[in-house]
Amino acid sequence: MQRQPDDVEETPADAWMAARGWTAFPFQREVWRAMTAGRSGLLHATTGSGKTYAVWLGALMRDREHAPAPAGSRVLWITPMRALAADTVRALSLPLSDLAPRWRVSLRTGDTPSAERARQDRRLPEALVTTPESLSLLLTRADARERLTSVHTIIVDEWHELMGNKRGVQVQLALARLRVWNPSLVTWGLSATLGNLEEAMAVLLGHRKGQLVQGRMDKTLVIDTLLPHEPGRFSWAGHLGGQMLAPVVEEVERSGTSLVFTNTRSQAELWYQMLLEARPEWAGIVALHHGSLDKAVREWVELGLKEGRLKAVVATSSLDLGVDFLPVERVLQIGSAKGVARLLQRAGRSGHAPGRPSRVTLVPTHTLELVEAAAARRAAQAGCIEKRESPDKPLDVLVQHLVTVALGGGFVATDLLAEVRSTWAYRTLTDAEWRWALAFVERGGESLQAYPEYHRVQLVEGVYRVADAGIARRHRLQVGTIVSDASMQVKYLGGASLGSVEESFIARLKKGDCFLFAGRLLEFIRVQDMTAYVRRAEKNRGAVPRWGGGKMPLSTEMADAVLELLAAADQGHFLEPELQTARPMLEMQRRVSRLPRPDTLVIERYRSREGQHLYLYPFAGRFVNLGLASLLAWRLARDRPNTFSIAMNDYGFELLSAEPVDLSPVLDGSVFTTDDLLHDVLASLNATELSQRRFREIARVAGLVFSGYPGAPKSMKQLQASSSLFFEVFRKYDAGNLLLVQAEREVLSQELDLRRLTATLERLRLWRREVVELRHPSPMSLPLMVERFREKLSNEKLADRLARILKDAQKGLES
Template identity: 35%
Template sequence: MADEDPSLPDPLTRWFAARGWAPRRHQLEMLAAARAGRHALLVAPTGAGKTLAGFLPSLAELIESPSERLHTLYISPLKALAVDVRRNLLTPIEEMGVPIRVETRTGDTPHERKVRQRARPPQILLTTPESLSLLLSYEDSAMMFADLKTVVIDEVHAFATGKRGDLLALALARVQRFAPGLRRVALSATVDDPDGYRAWLAPHGDIDSVALVQGDKGADPNIAILLPEGIVPWAGHSGVYAIPQVMAEIETHKTTIIFCNTRGLAELVFQQLWKINEMKLPIGVHHGSLSLEARRRAEDAMAEGRLRALVATASLDLGVDWGDVDCVIQMGAPKGSSRLLQRIGRANHRLDEPSEAVLIPGNRFEYLEARAALDAVEQGELDPDVFRPGALDVLAQHVMACACAMPFEATEMLHEVRAALPYSALADETFERVLSFIADGGYSLRAYDRFKRLTKGKDGLWRVTSPAFVAQHRLNAGIIVEAPMLEVRFKNGRRLGKIEEAFGAQLSPGDTFVFAGLALEVERVEATDLIVRATAKQARYVSYMGARLAITATLANRVRAFLHDRSQWRRFPDDVREWLEAQQYRSAIPGPDQLLVETFPHEGRHHMVAYSFEGWNAHQSLGMLITRRMEAMGLKPLGFVANDYALAVYGLEKITDPAALFSPDILEHEFVDWVQQSALLKRAFREVAIIGGLVERQHPGRKKTGRQVTFSTDLIYDVLRKYEPDHLLLRAAWADARARMTDVGRLAHLLDTAGERMLHIDLPRVSPMAVPVLIMIGRESVPQGAGEDALLMEAEQIAAEAMRID
């Protein structure tokens, strides 16, 4: 690579010089890799100019050899990031005066522009995996991509290991067939396994074809844990107790981003900030459920420096570069070191200036997690990336997209699919089953014409059966399957965004709720629309059923180590240290390899609390399984609650042998039975049926309600369970339910090792460490932020009992 010419064309050289800049080493190495014709993975810290490094070869080539054809495709995990990159890329292009057109294409792009882009694409197109997949469903896709030179994948860690990564890997294999000389580039600041990503990026997993370019280390971030008056609450996980201090941070910084782990918390924090915003500072809110107009207003205001603060979710925690942001606040625990590093990087987006961030833990366990996250970031420890085989529902969607564009021969398609690493080991028989599923729905459904999407001609080529199926695919394709939504709008038609149908179904005319930063009153419900008006009445916060972030194994292991190593306790606030000392006196502190299980009476019930630190998802699943086993054993369970650190179950009979409840065979018996009888598998099936194209969400001019989609998928699910239990989509749904919805890997590890590492202590009353989880009993369904004061008061009462020395 060093032998390649790293020099820039004159317009780029002059542009750097005009700013007093010089290209960084890794930027020139990316240029050299391009001139050597190599794919490249760039791993560099936030603020190192990764995006410019990715585009630099493209700009150089388009300056030296101008072309009107599509030259570079940029893939982003977020619509907001694509828009931000376009804004930042246009500035140097305009200042250099070179004729390079840059456009975005996402689900928010107007239809007329999308049509024009296919006929006359820009030289640089910024898009998402889903929009690229849709482009490949058109007859002119081969011509559109024939001269493509480069694909730049930004924030590759955000989707490579999931279903969106599967779709993108398949799309890249397709585009590579159209443009054999295509060069692939991936960018990230938080990659734990560079070789894994190099294999994912390369055609046919040829890791040696991908150059690894690593940027120089930037300035260490300046991160603090905010503790109002040095007090860490016993319970809660929102951090709203610190709202006055958050407002003080906003007042003393130029621009602040306040990150929240959920949309509901973002709305709550925004409202709480406005209540005490005596200086009337401009503050905005941004999350994925808001309307395009609302999101764009917030993004533009931030880019132009018109906001002092923005409350946001993960919708903005990747790559967005707003130069005036000088502080990031994380409400609640970050749940992962990689996520924290990404969010911190939104502040002082420069390599040589430290990012400033403040963490606000919601409770005492979250304080330990926040401290663990800080240490992990300081020591450069990232959360591991787990690559797995590609999902079959995604493969079915991709093959259908290819068929919409042109007929295909099965052997050639299989060879192309295997060029994508997630599908490199795909068996012939499995691929044949995928084709059979697309062709007629499978054995149990083939009698119905509505499932006959493909047919094989006498020439051996597979074709779409009817143009109606092409239109159906383009209208319904996508990997992100959200919960059924209702559109929230005013009577005049102004749209505010969407809320989940499950929450909206609880609302009647006159009910009030907070959304898009406003208190709203329901006027009426129209099919999939919720008509509202602004109100000054007291309103509740919207609740969401979306996936909950669980603490990563990396941070969980560090928290275990903190608990065991008393020399670390001096780093903690007095109340946290006293809490742990009381726990050691009253019960025990578990070692890094121990599973502490406490049993004790409380308020007329018998409780068992297990401190396993395997994350909320695994604990939720375990709670379901243990209470089922308790029922079978006559222990009369009443319920369970869980957080990231512990699971508490309670009932009418005392648990004398916890080991029997944690037996590994629970996964062979209760787990399988529970998943198959619960709604869990049906929900998973709904997702794979939608992604695989078996059930459509939209018809031309009409969108199905969530109830209609659920009715259709449940009906098909019951038919397949009865007549074809080995159906492709049932297998895919089972894999999803096990791996994603229950975090079964961590659950299995917990159960496999519980017996040999369990420390059971029977206590006369609640222990100090049990307080944060015990306080959740009876509050599992309470919307975030509701009754916060009552929650804290109740926590103090239970804590007084736990900390009492006698």
């Protein structure tokens, strides 16, 4: 326990903490002083170090400065997740009886019961914990200004989770609105895993100055790896999966409560089943948690974790964020976390209290993930955390916000323009872009003027308002920027709900097909009213639902750390235990080919019955490698026609062609030029299809496509048909429509990561290039073959194919 210095004046917050045997950390007092002085800022501190009470007690002390206290809500706490919101309410309520006995803390999210919402509509609580979507809904009320003017402090929790996406832009716009209503508004963001702190604070505060507080604490963080007994000489995703089950079971068995994280919901379903098959007696004390499960199931799991009743929970990012599960002793990460920030975030779920150590154990699913594990530890210890960047003026979010503000009392165009430009995301918004957005919500732009439903706002005596009640209702029903594939409820024939599965998965099932979901093997019966009805299955096998967006790319920081370790291995240095275990595979790669290094691009060529294989290893992450592979295939075939098949992973990509490839442009570096890059990237891909797919999301955020009323949602086919129609109409009759431009820009910036692609090309031009002629697939090329085979072969055929390849490779080695 820290001793309070004699010259530090005791505050009510100190007294409250002292009554519980706690002593404030210096960073907590720094936040209290800043907040009572009316300063905004960003608090970056270790997970479990006390960030919540740093800003919450500061907000309570700041309220004492407002005498007499204004009526209405005084503090808004914005959180990215509903589960985190409920946990936050419990934490914030704890000091109220001593420090603010008349205060009430309440929760408002999409899960809030109608009775509680009605109570809040009559009178908002002094402190409201809410999500970006629910805050935007509050702004649609005609009396929004009257109800929210009294807010003097806003806390944005887990700012790193919001900053880099459209939900964060939604928060920026809401904050700008509230600052207009209360110019002395104090705003604080909280995070434990951000690499660009000054920029993160600037994004949160717009053009305002802020105070950056870093809570440096001596907190023990242990990052270790569960090593396989026989890693083998070859490596492809999943090939260590079954081998790692027994060690994982042993780790869970010897620990108190464990969180077992996976990167995808499908993987979570499989590992949950594997644990129960290995230990049937764990039924009831091992649980599953991911975002598609029914709310009641998720809440039961969360409560079981808090009370220490569960032995282990297999989870996805649904439990990533700062929910306080004190009983959790161990965190296991199945597969690579792909990023340092994500790894630290998950590690912080154990030892979630000041002074308690945090431990995360990495469980590799293929041999190269052993190298990733060592690289992650190095990067984490060096503080190499990934940066987050705000989206640049997404016009679909702006269009939605214009209708929101028009509903919430209306707006004067010049005033709102200045307000919007005060945000980081729209600081470079041009007059032309503003006029386009205004015209779009007023009359549907150039191509929708004839349709009254797209005349969403009207200018009445100089103020833009929403006059049509139907438009107002539809807008409120789909406020927000979270757009996912249409999903279907999954229910037993008896009516009990299990959760939701993407409609595209259910559409592929026939009656009698079995699938694994919610930890159960289910038999599909029928679809009725957007609900998939099932019953327990008796068969032993079943498909696992595949949810979109599951695969995460290797971050730049992680990739650089991996290359440094491979360079060390190339010099014979195998210092980390992970590298010692991976040594057979790494030495075989060096024997039959080359090991990639930070300054060298390894290029492998191999000829088989399939054709000419070309392998390159830029270590740029799967999204960039996809764009890079497509770009190089297009450029290489431009002067010498050829047809390519493409496979990629985080490390590299394969170009398979019928005709030999002229490597001259690769060897002289000309194929890596960034000249005419935008044109070549768009030409190398089916850019129209990619843009149309991205436009579907933009159309829903912008309010062009309505997803349906409660109890009567539109199907995915209906939504796709509607958005596709708008896409074609705009292309033919409104080519300057800025939503089309945005769709193309998002494809380049998000799906292909054009900025990282450009940097990779510039780096590859400077790298040495080493070409290796392979007699048989190398350990690094085989996983790329597997990626391609998986698209064509069943599991049984894939296993046979791999067995033949490995047998041939072994013969080649022996000869």
